[in-house]
């Protein structure tokens with residue numbers, strides 16, 4: 001396929017490189033980042049989007065996605081797919097899809113899980129929203145860039161699935177970290193704590209696959225001085241998106257709201273920025289019960 005790729009940052013560059021390695025013809029554009037080997041560099045987003053079968057965007061947020069979509073949609077040939085893999089708010093995903101469809105394009109929102117490691121290895125999970133025809137057209141690309149793609153529903157459903165998943169992740173990571181900090185104060189050995197919880201009803205991905213305690217459980221960012229991994233500020237971005245969506249949908253999400261408050265404090269006031277999101281454990285370790 002002829003593919004335009006806009007946004008070649010930490011995630012976009014390895015995803016584009018995997019498409020090239022699979023034999024696709026990829027033209028890329030980024031305001032700042034260089035093009036990976038094998039990707040033809042375009043001078044503008046419009047040039048990258050013109051004449052392509054699929055145009056992929058991998059951008060920082062919904063506002064930037066909307067402004068790029070405004071520029072490129074008129075240049076994309078009818079029948080092509082605009083495939084947004086960024087994590088953005090549900091409203092922006094739906095607005096961009098509507099605009100694309102009005103111009104005779106198909107639109108798919110397909111945010112990813114799996115991080116930079118998954119992007120490089122081609123093992124991302126895609127959660128997609130959009131029409132059956134749009135999903136079918138880009139599904140072979142999901143096979144190259146990822147290991148699993150779930151068609152979640154209409155436009156915006158991919159973003160909805162992503163923020164619900166990450167709201168659970170933020171909440172379970174905090175719960176796991178505060179429980180380790182309590183276990184410490186109760187004199188419980190961390191390895192014993194892991195052994196029990198990882199095989200009992202308190203288990204979760206945060207405990208079992210990404211244990212926040214160094215030297216315990218599988219290798220995780222905790223074993224690398226809490227270097228990300230999945231940075232605390234990206235966790236905060238996704239939690240804020242979950243609360244924006246909850247507000248718009250009138251959903252009561254008290255744990256999501258509290259997790260958002262805790263990660264806001266961690267990132268903005270407690271030196272959490274630049275650390276992995278599991279560095280909540282050393283944060284709790286240092287603290288005492290509020291008066």
Ligand code: NAD
Pocket residue numbers: 006007008009010011012029030031032033045058059060061064068085086087088112113114115116229230234237
């Ligand atoms: P990044 O900041 O490394 O990359 C974004 C790129 O977009 C940058 O290179 C930037 O120069 C470019 N860009 C910004 N505005 C542009 C414009 N108007 N035109 C063209 N290019 C523009 O971010 P990333 O880590 O690659 O993340 C991309 C998206 O993927 C985000 O929405 C993020 O939430 C999501 N995501 C990231 C991870 C992760 O672990 N990094 C995991 C899952 C999802």
